[in-house]
Amino acid sequence: MSDYRGVAAYCEAKGEKLLPIALEGLGIGRKLASDLSQELIAIIMGSNISGLASQAITGGADKVYVVDEPLLKDYQADPYVTAMKKIVDQVKPGVLIIGQTDSGRDLAPRLAFRIGTTVTMDCVELAIDPESKRLLQTKPVYGGNAMAVFTSDTDPQIVSIRTKAMPAATQDPSRKGEIIAFPAGLDASVIRTKFVDRVTEEVAGIKLEDAQVVVAGGRGIGGPDGFKQLDELARVLKGALGASRPPCDNGWIPDSAQVGLTGKIIAPDLYIAIAISGSSQHMSGCSGAKTIIAINKDREANIFRYARYGVVGDWKKVLPAFTAKMKELLAS
Amino acid sequence: MNIIVCVKQVIDPEAPPSTFKIDTATNRAEMRGSPSVVDPYSEYAVEASLKIREARGGKISILSLGNNLLREVVKKTVAMGADELILLEDEAFTGGDTWSVAGALAAGIRKIGQVDLILCGREASDTNAGQTGPAIAEMLGLPCVTLARKVEINDGKARVERVTAGGFDVIEMPLPGVITISNEVGEPRYPTIKGIMAAKKKEPVVWKPADIGLGPANVGSAGRRLMLRRLFQPVREGKCDFAGGDSPEEAAGRLALKLREARLL
Numbered sequence: 369m370s371d372y373r374g375v376a377a378y379c380e381a382k383g384e385k386l387l388p389i390a391l392e393g394l395g396i397g398r399k400l401a402s403d404l405s406q407e408l409i410a411i412i413m414g415s416n417i418s419g420l421a422s423q424a425i426t427g428g429a430d431k432v433y434v435v436d437e438p439l440l441k442d443y444q445a446d447p448y449v450t451a452m453k454k455i456v457d458q459v460k461p462g463v464l465i466i467g468q469t470d471s472g473r474d475l476a477p478r479l480a481f482r483i484g485t486t487v488t489m490d491c492v493e494l495a496i497d498p499e500s501k502r503l504l505q506t507k508p509v510y511g512g513n514a515m516a517v518f519t520s521d522t523d524p525q526i527v528s529i530r531t532k533a534m535p536a537a538t539q540d541p542s543r544k545g546e547i548i549a550f551p552a553g554l555d556a557s558v559i560r561t562k563f564v565d566r567v568t569e570e571v572a573g574i575k576l577e578d579a580q581v582v583v584a585g586g587r588g589i590g591g592p593d594g595f596k597q598l599d600e601l602a603r604v605l606k607g608a609l610g611a612s613r614p615p616c617d618n619g620w621i622p623d624s625a626q627v628g629l630t631g632k633i634i635a636p637d638l639y640i641a642i643a644i645s646g647s648s649q650h651m652s653g654c655s656g657a658k659t660i661i662a663i664n665k666d667r668e669a670n671i672f673r674y675a676r677y678g679v680v681g682d683w684k685k686v687l688p689a690f691t692a693k694m695k696e697l698l699a700s
Numbered sequence: 701m702n703i704i705v706c707v708k709q710v711i712d713p714e715a716p717p718s719t720f721k722i723d724t725a726t727n728r729a730e731m732r733g734s735p736s737v738v739d740p741y742s743e744y745a746v747e748a749s750l751k752i753r754e755a756r757g758g759k760i761s762i763l764s765l766g767n768n769l770l771r772e773v774v775k776k777t778v779a780m781g782a783d784e785l786i787l788l789e790d791e792a793f794t795g796g797d798t799w800s801v802a803g804a805l806a807a808g809i810r811k812i813g814q815v816d817l818i819l820c821g822r823e824a825s826d827t828n829a830g831q832t833g834p835a836i837a838e839m840l841g842l843p844c845v846t847l848a849r850k851v852e853i854n855d856g857k858a859r860v861e862r863v864t865a866g867g868f869d870v871i872e873m874p875l876p877g878v879i880t881i882s883n884e885v886g887e888p889r890y891p892t893i894k895g896i897m898a899a900k901k902k903e904p905v906v907w908k909p910a911d912i913g914l915g916p917a918n919v920g921s922a923g924r925r926l927m928l929r930r931l932f933q934p935v936r937e938g939k940c941d942f943a944g945g946d947s948p949e950e951a952a953g954r955l956a957l958k959l960r961e962a963r964l965l
Contacts, residue, residue, distance in 0.1 A: 443748035444871070445834075445844060470864045474846045477798075477831040486799070486926040490828045504929070510729055510826055511713050513720040517930040560843035560877075564859070564870040577865070581965075605965065613883065623849075623884050624867060629828060630883055632865065638964055648717055649825075659964055661955070662940070670717050673938040677962075679955050681948040688953035697960050 372523035374428045375401040376409040376461035378452070379424050380469055386412075386423050388536060393407070393529060394539035396494050397465050398428040398465035400503070403496040406432060409461055413451055415441040418549075425536040432547050435460065439554045443471040446559045449478045451552035456483060458550075461524050463503050465494075468528040468633075478583030483601070486520040492533040511629060512648035512655075532656050559575040569624055575606045576625060581607030581638045584627055584654070587614035588643025588665070588683065595621050598642060601691045604698065610634070612650040628653035643683045646671030663687065701758025701853065703749045704812060705782065706805055706820045706832065707742040709766055709773050713825040714740070720933070727931045729826070738776050738951050743823025743888035745881040748851055749819050750781045750889065758816075759783045763808055765801060767794045771904070778899035779891030785904035786812065792909050793920045800923030802835035807912035809840065816875045817858065822847050822882045833880035843877040851885035 377397040379390035394410060401408040410424035410432040421432040433455055439447045452475065456464065466476045468490050480487035492515075493506035503525045505518045576582065583602040585595055595609065602609045609625055616626040627634060628650040635656035642663045644650060651674060654660065662675035663686050672678050678684050701867060715731035722729050738746075749760045762777045765788040778785055788808050796804070809815060811820070823830035830846070837844030843928075849868060850861040856875050861868045863882050891899070909919045943958055945951035959965045 445846075470847060470862075473830055474834065477829075477834035478838060478844065481798075481802070481831075482837040486797070488833060488926065489831060507828070507930070509828055510720065511712075511828065513717055514722055514729055514931055514933050516928055519927050519929055520925060521927070522925055560874055561845060562872040564872055566864075566869050567861075567867045569867040589961075617883060617887060623863070624865070630822065647714075649713070661959070663952075663955075672940045673936050675938075675940045677943065677955060677958055678940045679943050679948070679951045681951055685948035686955075688954040689949035690956055693953045694965065695957035696955055698965070 372407050372460045372462040374407040374459070374461045375404065375463040375465070376411055376459065376524070377465045378411045378413075378427070378467070379415055379420070380467050381412060381414055381420050382473065384419065386427070387467065387469070389469060389529070389531050390424075391413060391427050391466055391536040391564055392531070392534050393465045394424065394427040394429060396529065396534045398537060400463060400494060400496055404462070404501065406462070409433065409459060411435075411452070411455055411546055413440050413448060421547040425547070426539045426541050426543050428543070430545050432545060433550045434547060435550050435552045437552060437554050439556060439559065442563045443474075444561055444563055445474050445478050446561060447554050448475050449482055450558045451554060452479050453482055454552050455550055462525045464524045466528045468530050472528050476526055480526045483524075485522040485524060485526060485541060487526040487528070488518045489528045491527045491529050494527060494529070494534075499533065508652060510648065512652040531633045562642055569622055574606070576608045576610055576627070576632055577634055579608035579636055581605045581640070582610045582636045582654070582657070583607055583635060583640045583642065584610035584612065584644060585615060585642050586612040586644030586650075589615060589620065592620045597687055597691070601640070601687065601694070602689060607636075607638070612644050612647070639658070641671050641675070642672075642687060645669045646674060663690070701752065701756045701817065702815050703752060703758055703760045703817045703819060704819070705742070705745050705749045705760060705762050705777070707746065707762050707764045707774065707777055707838070708739040708821070708824050709736050709764060709769055709823060710739045710826045712737045722931055722933055724893055724931070729931065736770055736773055737820060738773055739825050741823055741883070743827055744883050744885050745821045746777050746782060747821040747888040748848070748881045748885045752817070752851060752853055761786055761812060763788070765789070765803060765804055766792055769790050774904065775899040775902065776891060777904045777951065779895040780889055781895055785902060787904045787906045788912065789906050790908045793914055795921030796919065797818075797924040797926040798829065798831040798835050799925045800919050802839060803923060804909070804912065804914060804919050805832070806836050806839040807914055808907060809836065810909070811912050817853070818842070818876070818878045820878070820880045820915050822880045824906055830880065833878050837878040843873050843880070845871050845873050845877070846880040847882045848879050849882050851879055861882055888920050
């Protein structure tokens with residue numbers, strides 16, 4: 369394990385820009401690299417992405433490896449794992465950070481088990497153990513009821529990090545770094561699966577991940593009609609509509625509105641939880657919100673342990689009055 | 701179609717969070733007063749296998765791992781409609797990480813032999829990792845698609861809808877292969893009376909490490925590569941400011957005023 373050095377961050381991109389999670393990976397990566405007095409290495413993969421390397425350097429990377437090949441156009445495990453393994457075999461980083469996105473969830477374990485090392489998924493905290501210099505990998509378990517701290521003796525120590533759990537790198541346009549084009553020499557024969565189509569089913573209006581205000585409903589909303597009332601409040605507050613898992617499973621609202629461990633993880637300024645009990649699996653998706661407001665008929669509901677403001681009552685009576693009052697206040 | 705579904709037995713994730721306790725001496729968690737259950741994510745995988753069998757025919761084998769697995773819990777999958785139950789059960793299997801658990805599951809799958817499709821839940825509700833399916837795929841050298849919301853089998857291929865943040869991708873995978881199932885596949889069906897009767901009569905096949913060609917150093921805690929240093933419950937102090945009133949409408953109005961005063965809106 370001794371010849372593995374440096375902290376690598378895989379920087380996922382969309383179009384012309386690195387994703388926010390890539391800058392979060394660089395942010396924590398820079399800190400870990402400094403604690404180890406080692407280099408921060410960024411890895412960028414895709415097709416026609418050579419313009420992105422400079423964003424990784426201003427985000428703190430000392431070196432950027434760029435794999436730019438047509439076979440990496442859409443994420444598929446086989447070409448991505450193959451290319452990433454080639455980089456890891458050559459660069460030998462001690463730590464590899466990957467974002468917990470829908471492709472990161474797939475890439476990180478496939479890579480780890482192909483290499484023969486460990487991976488800890490969905491980390492919310494990473495630190496270097498001062499004694500062993502190994503990575504302390506903290507992640508929520510039991511749906512957020514508990515936290516587990518893991519270490520590993522195999523290299524590279526691969527982790528995926530939860531979105532919005534760690535501060536993003538601050539961009540410094542004056543930073544300099546080295547850009548290395550890495551030809552992975554991918555052969556189409558490594559790809560066993562076939563990418564057929566991408567279907568987007570975004571909810572109209574403001575994107576849930578980007579919204580400053582989110583109005584979310586739970587099982588207690590009872591049906592699709594109730595969500596129309598929530599949507600009205602969301603419109604008044606120029607926010608987005610979200611939900612816990614049961615309304616999505618019941619088809620009251622599209623799956624893409626789901627907030628939680630198995631849905632989206634968001635960190636809006638304001639999260640208004642209506643008829644949501646606050647299961648750990650749901651709170652994993654919204655506990656990063658600056659302020660949580662809860663309306664629930666059960667005073668003992670878990671959501672009130674997270675909420676800054678709350679009303680105990682039937683949402684069917686509370687919500688219309690709240691929406692009306694907000695309209696009035698915002699108009700004045 | 702021979703389908704293997706990997707099923708985990710876990711502490712009940714739907715039990716009230718207040719009953720969740722950690723034994724710091726053993727680094728184990730429990731839900732006080734609630735028995736173990738079939739992992740809800742595993743149930744989605746069982747549901748997906750039943751849908752595939754309805755469309756294509758075939759046989760569904762459930763593969764589970766642990767020690768002292770509760771028979772009435774693992775048999776629920778048979779009551780739902782699975783055909784066969786294989787347990788990797790031994791004290792030596794306890795305390796594993798994904799390396800040792802997926803290694804044993806992969807060895808069990810090799811022993812079963814003829815398999816077209818391996819299904820797992822997208823993650824387990826206790827570890828929330830989502831590594832076991834991909835790990836099995838790598839260990840067996842099979843293709844893998846994760847986070848499936850729909851699976852259709854045609855001409856030796858699986859057509860999979862894979863959940864993404866903005867919708868889904870459609871991916872084709874040749875068989876045999878591994879697919880992990882997400883909750884969007886649809887609510888798992890309830891056991892039928894006929895299924896419950898069948899489950900009562902069905903005795904599981906039990907394999908020890910030696911039966912699947914593994915030595916004691918490769919299984920359970922001995923086979924770990926990831927070390928659990930600490931397991932703890934984050935402290936959370938509730939400090940909710942409740943808006944009250946004589947009626948729900950009055951409370952709602954006060955809440956709006958409080959938010960305005962705090963300059964939150």
